Amino acid sequence: MEITPSSEILSIVALIIALSSTVINYLVLKIQREPEVVIYALHDERSPSFINLIIENSGSGAAQDVNFTSSRAIPSRAFGFENAKQPEYMTEGPLIKGIPSFSKSERRIITWGQYGGLKKGLGEDIIDITATYYSRPPLSLTRQKHTTISRIDLRSFEGTNASDHNWDKQTAQSLEKISKTLASITSVGNQSLNISIRTDNSDNKNL
Known part of the structure; x- marks a missing residue:
């Protein structure tokens, strides 16, 4: 041929x-199957004046031996608004100790603080947090190294519920109003019940 x-x-x-x-x-x-470890700040949905730091594996695979470095010291438990105290800096937790194994869609949530306390600790600084971690690609005998950089900018919370120092006070006032309303409803119900009881007693006497 x-x-x-x-x-x-x-x-x-x-x-x-x-x-x-x-x-x-x-x-x-x-x-x-590649992981992607990101860090971001988000207000707490249950307590909007609180800001959490969230570490998340948003990729499609597991990350191994995750370690973090930051461009500056990270404030820790930085609570308060006006006249907030100078917060201490983070010395423990996943951002310091790392995460040995981090499955896809897994998260670590750190209660970071409140706007005033964090502002006191950070000023106008932006934090760049670098995550370094490894994965094992399919059909590969060696691990692959990954690096992602997440930028945390507290200024993005300015003018939001997280920066409103009256939020907790407003919440307390709302709860107080609800409590008074429930008490009023209960009082009306008890009065109606007492009237019924007195009427029954009257009928029994007549009998």
């Missing part, structure tokens, strides 16, 4: 396509 130049070219093209498909499939599979 005679092999023509055109058939050789077609064979080479077919081989290139097959290799390209294999490489693309491998890369897609690899991406689908």
Whole structure:
């Protein structure tokens, strides 16, 4: 069978396509299993005046030996608004000790503080937190190193519920109003019940 130049070219093209498909499939599979560790600040939904630091693996695979470094010291338990005390700095927890194994969609939530206390500890500074971690790609004998940098800017909370020092007071006032309303309803119910009892007693006496 005679092999023509055109058939050789077609064979080479077919081989290139097959290799390209294999490489693309491998890369897609690899991406689908790569972790991505991010850190961000978010107000607490149950107590909006509190700000949490959240560490999350938003990727599709598990991260191993996660360690963190920051551009500056991170305030810890920084509570208060006006005249807040100078907070201490973080000396324990996952941002200091690291996370040995971090599954996909897993989170660590740190109660960071309140706007005034954090402002006292940070001033106008922005914190860059670098996460370094490893994963094991499919069909690979060695681990792959990953690095992500997350930027924390407290100024983005200015003018929000997290920076409103009256939020707790307003919440307490609202709860007090609800309590008084419930007490009023209970009082009306008791009065109606007492009337019924007195009427029954009256009927019994007549009998």
